[in-house]
Amino acid sequence: MNTLQKMLLALLMTAGLLVGQAQARDAAPEAEDPVLEARMVRIAAELRCLVCQNQTIADSHAELAVDLRNQVREMLRAGKSDAEIVAFMTDRYGDFVLYRPPFKSTTALLWLGPLALMVLGLLVLYRVLRKRSQLAPEAFEPDPEESTSIKS
């Protein structure tokens, strides 16, 4: 990938992020209380919509997401804490609604898997490099530049 392509890709990805944020704002209807609304959106952005599972409750237009946003609003008005609201949701829909599931025995692989794979990769890399460093110079093919310089 050349530099231009990389820049284009970066640009596209940034645009994608901006669009995502714009949608999140769209989904919140006219706010009579902007502070409460901001809190609601912040909590809803952490919750997965179960109808369209790759969207958060904050930016989904599914009817259930609308209901759940209203539920969050209502609970905030009743003075519930963020933790209480999240607990309300997980009691009903399970850890699956959380975009950041808690660390426990059933999610250990999820959280530690990538780390384990990286450690494994580093170990393999280390072994390969060590082996190569112990090989005699004759075991390697000559660098292309050296060979051309010999020819010329």
Place this chain on the structure above:
Amino acid sequence: MKLKFLIPLGLFLVLVGFLAVGLKLNPREVPSPLIGKPAPAFDLPVLGPGAVAAGPQRIRREDMLGKVWMLNVWASWCPACRDEHPILVDYARRKTVPLFGLDYKDTDANAQGWLRQFGNPYDAVLVDPQGRTGIDWGVYGVPETFIIDKQGVVRFKQIGPVTPEVLRDRIEPLLKELSA
């Protein structure tokens, strides 16, 4: 050591295995945290005449204690419910435990029309026009079906339509076990 070249192939096959299993899983079937927990409280009006035999005007969770029962969440606007409906009507003819409906985010007129047209398998239909009880029960896609035991504990949840296979292999054996 000559077989070392097979390692990538082996890893590839493991990956294929994982992907094959992944393809068969249904991401819509989110395990319910309610299984094994007391059924959420509810106190709902019963769908009016034309669809239901005479009975109490409201049904609460407490009214259901002491018997095994099924709760089927449905709505007249739900196409999958239409597919499921004949199976419930068929079940109702030979039923062993009462079947209650929860009419989710629907209008009474539409629900009554639907029951007149397709038959009414329910002992009573509870109405939840706002979907509040639905949220308490963790409903996210109708139809859903719950089995509640004599102690009021949720023992089973079917997400999506009940099929004849699910009814025969999962639901009826469980009902028999719970009613014993």
